[in-house]
Amino acid sequence: MTTEYRKPLPNPAHWPASKPFWEAAKRHELVMPRCRRCDKLFFYPREVCPYCLQSDIDWQQVSGRGRLYSFTVIHQPANAAFLDDVPYIYAMVQLDEGPRMISNLVDIAPAEAKVDMPVVAVFDDVTPEWTLVKFRPA
Amino acid sequence: MRGQTAIIGIGELPTRRTYPGRSMYGLCAEVARIAIADAGLSKGDIDGLVVEGGNTTPASMADYLQIRPTYSVGVSMQGASSTTAVTTAAAAVNAGLCNYALIVMGSARDDRPERAPGSRPPGGGGAGSVGAEFEQPFGPAQGAGTGYALMYRRHMYEYGTTPEQMAKLAVDQRFNALKNPNSAFQGVPITIDDVLNSRYVNEPLHLLECVMPAAGAAACVITSADRARSAPNKPVYILGAGLEQANAQIWETDKITTTPARVSARRAYQMAGYGPRDIQFAQFYDCYTILIAMTVEDAGLAPKGEVGPFYESTDTTYKGTFPINTDGGQISCGQPGLAGGFRHVIEAARQIMGRAGERQVVKNDLCLVNG
Numbered sequence: 001m002t003t004e005y006r007k008p009l010p011n012p013a014h015w016p017a018s019k020p021f022w023e024a025a026k027r028h029e030l031v032m033p034r035c036r037r038c039d040k041l042f043f044y045p046r047e048v049c050p051y052c053l054q055s056d057i058d059w060q061q062v063s064g065r066g067r068l069y070s071f072t073v074i075h076q077p078a079n080a081a082f083l084d085d086v087p088y089i090y091a092m093v094q095l096d097e098g099p100r101m102i103s104n105l106v107d108i109a110p111a112e113a114k115v116d117m118p119v120v121a122v123f124d125d126v127t128p129e130w131t132l133v134k135f136r137p138a
Numbered sequence: 139m140r141g142q143t144a145i146i147g148i149g150e151l152p153t154r155r156t157y158p159g160r161s162m163y164g165l166c167a168e169v170a171r172i173a174i175a176d177a178g179l180s181k182g183d184i185d186g187l188v189v190e191g192g193n194t195t196p197a198s199m200a201d202y203l204q205i206r207p208t209y210s211v212g213v214s215m216q217g218a219s220s221t222t223a224v225t226t227a228a229a230a231v232n233a234g235l236c237n238y239a240l241i242v243m244g245s246a247r248d249d250r251p252e253r254a255p256g257s258r259p260p261g262g263g264g265a266g267s268v269g270a271e272f273e274q275p276f277g278p279a280q281g282a283g284t285g286y287a288l289m290y291r292r293h294m295y296e297y298g299t300t301p302e303q304m305a306k307l308a309v310d311q312r313f314n315a316l317k318n319p320n321s322a323f324q325g326v327p328i329t330i331d332d333v334l335n336s337r338y339v340n341e342p343l344h345l346l347e348c349v350m351p352a353a354g355a356a357a358c359v360i361t362s363a364d365r366a367r368s369a370p371n372k373p374v375y376i377l378g379a380g381l382e383q384a385n386a387q388i389w390e391t392d393k394i395t396t397t398p399a400r401v402s403a404r405r406a407y408q409m410a411g412y413g414p415r416d417i418q419f420a421q422f423y424d425c426y427t428i429l430i431a432m433t434v435e436d437a438g439l440a441p442k443g444e445v446g447p448f449y450e451s452t453d454t455t456y457k458g459t460f461p462i463n464t465d466g467g468q469i470s471c472g473q474p475g476l477a478g479g480f481r482h483v484i485e486a487a488r489q490i491m492g493r494a495g496e497r498q499v500v501k502n503d504l505c506l507v508n509g
Contacts, residue, residue, distance in 0.1 A: 010271040018271060044269045044387065070295070070394065072287035073341035074279050082277035090276055090340070092288050092389055100389035102273040110341070115295035132275050 005127045006081040018045040020059050025131040028123040031059040032099055043099035064121030065138060066095040073110040089113055093135050107136040140409055143228040144366035144373035145358050145487045147177025152320040153354035153472040153481070157246055162193065162475075163202045165244040165355035170203060173357035178370040179238060181205060184359070186236030188213065188223040190243045190476040199242065209236035217282075217423050218381075219243065220356075220480035221509030225379040227360045237361060244355025245475025269387040279340035282425055285388040287343045290428040293395045294342065297443035301342055303450060304427040305333035308346055308469060310454040311424070315466025317456070317497040320481075322352050322472035347427040352472025356480040358487065374487040377412070377504075380405025397429070399436035399508055406506070407438075414438035418501035419461040419489065421482035422508045424468050433508050434462070456497040464489060464497055479509050 012019045017033075024031040032041040035049030036056040048055045071091040077083060089105040091113075105113055106122065118138035125131045149172030151157075151165055174181055184207060189199045191212025200207060209230045215222040220243065227239035278284040293299045312328045315321040328346060336345040366373035382398035382405075385391045407413050414437060422433045431445040439460070440448035454462040465471060465485040468478040486505040488494050494502075 007277065008274040010275055012271065015268055015271060043389070044272050070288040070292040072279065072284060072291060072343070073338070074277055074284075075338040075340055076279055077277045078280045079274075079277060085277065087338075087341075088277065090278060090284060090288075092394075102276055102389055104276050115291060126275075134276075 007126070008079060008081075009127065009130050015045075017047045021045055022130070024059070024061075025123060025133050026125075026129075028131070029061055030064045030121050030133055031061050032095070032097065033057050034060045041097055041099050043101060060097075062095055062097045064095075066093045066119055066135070068092075068105060068113065068115055068117045068119050068135075069094040069100060070115055071105060071113055073113075091119075091135060093119055101133070103132075104134045105136065106134050139228060139232055139379065140377050140411065141375045142232045142363055143360055144363055144375045145224075145360055145483075146366050146369035146371055146373055147173045147175070147179065147359040148484045148487050148491075149173030149176060149357040150320055150481060150484050151244070151355045153322050153352045153474050153478075155247075155322055155350075155352055155472070157353045160246050160353070162244050162246045162355075163199070165246055165353070166199065166242045166357070167202055169244060169355040169357040170240060170242045173242070173359050174240065176371065177238070177359040177361075179359065183238050184240045185209065186227060186230055186239030186360075187211075188227045188230075188239060188241045190214070190219045190223070192216070192219070193245075193475065207236065207240075209239065215509070217425060217476070217479045218509035219476045220483050221379075221423075221507060222381065223480070224358075224360065224376065224483055225381065228376045228379070231360055231362055237365065239360045240357060241360065241480070242355070242357040243475070243477040243480045245353055245477055247351055247353040247474065267386050269390075273387075281348070283340055283343050283348055286426040286428050287340045288388055289394045289432065290342050290426075293428060293432065296395055297446070299431070299443075299446040301334060301344070302330060303446035304347060304431060305330040305344075306449045307427050307430060307454070308333050310449075310458070311463050311467045312470040313455045314461075314464050314497055315470035317495070318465045318471065320354075321466045321470060322350065323466070323470050343426060343428075347469070349425050349468045349473035349478065352474045352478070354472070354474030354477055354481075356474075356477045356484050358484060372491045374490045378406040378408070378410030380409065395432065396442075397432045397436050399433045403437035403506065403508070412504060416504055417506045418504045419464060419499050420506045420508070421463055421486045422467075422506075423479050423482060424463060425473065427469065430462065430467070437506060437508065456494075456499055461499045464494065464499060482507050482509070
């Protein structure tokens with residue numbers, strides 16, 4: 001890490017229920033919150049299950065495999081820190097286990113991306129403290 | 139609520155790139171004066187106030203206008219603030235909470251350097267929302283375009299919708315805007331090739347498929363049907379309304395190619411006692427082409443997935459068989475904040491009153507408006 005990372009980082013202080021997600025990402029694991037009562041996974045993390053509103057929640061490691069549900073190729077990012085990366089793929093991924101996430105699809109030219117293509121999680125250690133879960137073609 | 143209330147006065151300031159030296163409050167007060175006068179009223183008659191609650195408060199607006207309404211509320215519904223404000227005002231009048239409700243919204247557009255492109259906070263379910271930490275690190279585009287591009291791409295995948303079809307939509311709206319002196323794009327016609335050759339903001343959204351931030355303001359006055367009969371304008375009766383709350387985070391939406399209009403339009407039709415075949419023209423919220431397209435489907439005006447062929451075969455200009463966004467919409471007028479969506483309400487009322495001038499539609503009794 002010789003250059004300063006200037007893009008936005010997650011801030012679980014703002015939303016503490018997600019802290020285990022980011023701790024797992026740092027270990028290069030993808031985990032999803034699971035309601036012990038409903039036995040359902042959900043995302044984003046919450047203090048309660050969005051299906052039953054009970055707060056009996058644990059975390060389950062998932063495969064990191066999924067499909068590219070949809071994507072957009074960004075040419076004009078909202079945050080100027082991303083300008084060096086354009087054009088890049090902003091992706092919505094449907095995990096095999098059900099929940100959907102927003103991420104980047106990497107290791108592929110934007111013109112090659114196709115809706116429904118299989119993808120798999122990769123872990124990008126963007127700073128010593130933070131790891132982002134991204135996806136590449138499977 | 140069917141037919142119990144009506145819009146009796148409207149006001150709109152021309153949408154322009156900027157109003158140098160003007161404030162949102164100043165623009166709102168000016169357009170409020172126009173709408174109140176248009177209704178044949180004076181300021182003292184106004185006893186209800188509905189404002190957009192994300193950028194101002196009812197107290198601040200009432201202060202600026204020096205009114206003390208007995209019913210007052212701010213709605214914070216992003217693009218749907220305008221139509222929600224109409225429903226809220228109509229319900230308040232219908233419940234006897236006020237007699238003459240003023241709705242007013244505007245934007246002076248902020249030109250400070252820190253709001254320059256590339257540093258603008260994204261809208262929609264963006265920064266500050268509970269899910270922001272799961273999208274901001276991945277670099278969304280400006281405004282709400284990220285989510286709409288995801289819907290667009292998925293719509294192309296599921297139904298074969300093409301950018302050419304969406305470009306036709308944009309071209310029809312621009313044709314309408316050329317007859318609208320309040321548009322910021324007067325005298326600038328566009329072709330399908332112009333749309334397709336405009337640069338990408340975020341694929342598949344081209345620049346000419348997106349709203350341009352602008353300044354302006356709009357206002358209207360709503361009263362009971364009884365009072366409306368003695369007003370100077372032809373009353374614009376509110377026959378039905380419906381709402382379904384969308385998700386803030388797009389990945390939480392089960393089917394992203396279906397909008398809340400599927401539910402809200404059905405509820406509005408039921409209350410009104412009319413169906414999609416009865417609707418003569420439409421004013422649909424249009425921050426991006428694909429949203430109008432999906433609304434056309436979800437409101438039952440075209441079968442689901444067939445909005446592309448609908449636009450290929452339908453003239454949606456004010457001269458056409460099914461006019462949509464007869465003033466040019468936001469995409470071809472500019473978006474003065476939440477007043478951008480409010481203009482859809484104003485244009486619907488203007489057409490029904492028969493005051494749309496060169497772009498007046500012939501069949502002007504029944505309009506569907508979406509926020």
